[in-house]
Amino acid sequence: xxxxxxxxxxxxxxxxxxxxxxxxxxxxxxxxxxxxxxxxxxxxxxxxxxxxxxxxxxxxxxxxxxxxxxxxxxxxxxxxxxxxxxxxxxxxxxxxxxxxxxxxxxxxxxxxxxx
Amino acid sequence: xxxxxxxxxxxxxxxxxxxxxxxxxxxxxxxxxxxxxxxxxxxxxxxxxxxxxxxxxxxxxxxxxxxxxxxxxxxxxxxxxxxxxxxxxxxxxxxxxxxxxxxxxxxxxx
Numbered sequence: 078x079x080x081x082x083x084x085x086x087x088x089x090x091x092x093x094x095x096x097x098x099x100x101x102x103x104x105x106x107x108x109x110x111x112x113x114x115x116x117x118x119x120x121x122x123x124x125x126x127x128x129x130x131x132x133x134x135x136x137x138x139x140x141x142x143x144x145x146x147x148x149x150x151x152x153x154x155x156x157x158x159x160x161x162x163x164x165x166x167x168x169x170x171x172x173x174x175x176x177x178x179x180x181x182x183x184x185x186x187x188x189x190x191x192x
Numbered sequence: 193x194x195x196x197x198x199x200x201x202x203x204x205x206x207x208x209x210x211x212x213x214x215x216x217x218x219x220x221x222x223x224x225x226x227x228x229x230x231x232x233x234x235x236x237x238x239x240x241x242x243x244x245x246x247x248x249x250x251x252x253x254x255x256x257x258x259x260x261x262x263x264x265x266x267x268x269x270x271x272x273x274x275x276x277x278x279x280x281x282x283x284x285x286x287x288x289x290x291x292x293x294x295x296x297x298x299x300x301x302x
Contacts, residue, residue: 081234108289109289111289111291118295118296119295119296120196120282120284120293120294120295120296121235121282121291121293122293123290123291123292126289126290166234166235170289180237180291181234182234182235182236183234184232184233184234185234
């Protein structure tokens with residue numbers, strides 16, 4: 078069964094600290110893996126997209142890694158800020174562009190950054 | 193550019209009532225999607241469209257209908273609302289591998 082599992086479910090960290098969120102997937106055939114940030118009451122916003130051949134991609138203080146052999150990805154947040162408080166969703170696409178709607182969504186990790 | 197907009201933002205219905213959720217995008221995207229998001233679950237695809245005049249079923253289509261009469265609009269209809277349809281509904285449009293989400297509609301069915 079195609080699945081995306083994220084851990085931890087929730088995480089509390091102090092402002093300025095780093096953290097790493099995990100994503101394991103059993104999706105085949107794999108096309109790309111995406112990380113989204115979803116603020117409370119808002120729609121998800123794309124952070125990174127990685128294809129099979131990419132093993133790391135950065136977007137400011139966000140760095141995503143992908144190990145296609147072990148089917149694992151991580152999202153590392155450096156020097157966290159209060160505005161990083163959000164849910165982070167890992168999504169795996171089975172088709173290029175997701176045009177046929179074959180996106181498998183994880184349940185998300187809820188991150189709270191405390192002052 | 194407004195991006196993806198959704199109307200209304202909030203709605204409360206009684207069981208059996210009908211309503212239509214409107215999604216509009218000004219990015220000239222061919223692909224549009226409707227998802228629902230429930231507590232403790234990932235987003236689930238209801239219906240999607242790969243172009244004007246075309247629609248297709250997603251993972252959880254029962255109880256919903258859609259129409260894509262104009263490229264920029266994607267409508268989601270509930271003919272006879274049920275409490276199980278209480279959820280937050282997100283519309284999205286996509287270009288290549290990037291999906292752009294709307295702000296969501298919070299629907300409560302009593």
